[in-house]
Amino acid sequence: LCNDGGEAWATAPLGSAPAVDQTQWTPTPTVPVYGANGIVPGETYTCSCLKNCACKSLTSCFCVDGAETPVWGDPAAFAQAQKSPNSGKKGKCACSCGGKI
Numbered sequence: 001l002c003n004d005g006g007e008a009w010a011t012a013p014l015g016s017a018p019a020v021d022q023t024q025w026t027p028t029p030t031v032p033v034y035g036a037n038g039i040v041p042g043e044t045y046t047c048s049c050l051k052n053c054a055c056k057s058l059t060s061c062f063c064v065d066g067a068e069t070p071v072w073g074d075p076a077a078f079a080q081a082q083k084s085p086n087s088g089k090k091g092k093c094a095c096s097c098g099g100k101i
Contacts, residue, residue: 030044030046031046031047031097031098045098046073046077046097047095047096047098048072048075048095048097049071049095050081050094051068051092051093052064052090052091052092053068053094054089054092054094056101058077058078058096060082061083061094062084062086062089063083063084063089064086064087064090066083066085068083073096
């Protein structure tokens with residue numbers, strides 16, 4: 001489900017990104033939907049992520065400054081989220097794929 005961004009996908013010791021805010025990991029924008037007989041033609045879903053956040057649901061998140069917006073994917077994915085400030089979430093990433101956390 002993700003494009004790992006090559007060597008810069010994470011900070012050391014796993015990768016070479018200079019800082020958490022500069023990682024190059026991105027979710028796949030269109031993921032095929034699978035049914036009982038394999039891929040369902042023409043049906044896909046997307047993923048969206050918030051950096052520096054952790055979410056319990058699409059409506060309840062804790063983020064470093066409470067004003068984060070999705071850095072990838074559908075900007076509306078976390079539109080209903082109440083983002084409570086929490087400095088302990090620096091470096092965390094909350095993702096939703098197909099409407100699920």
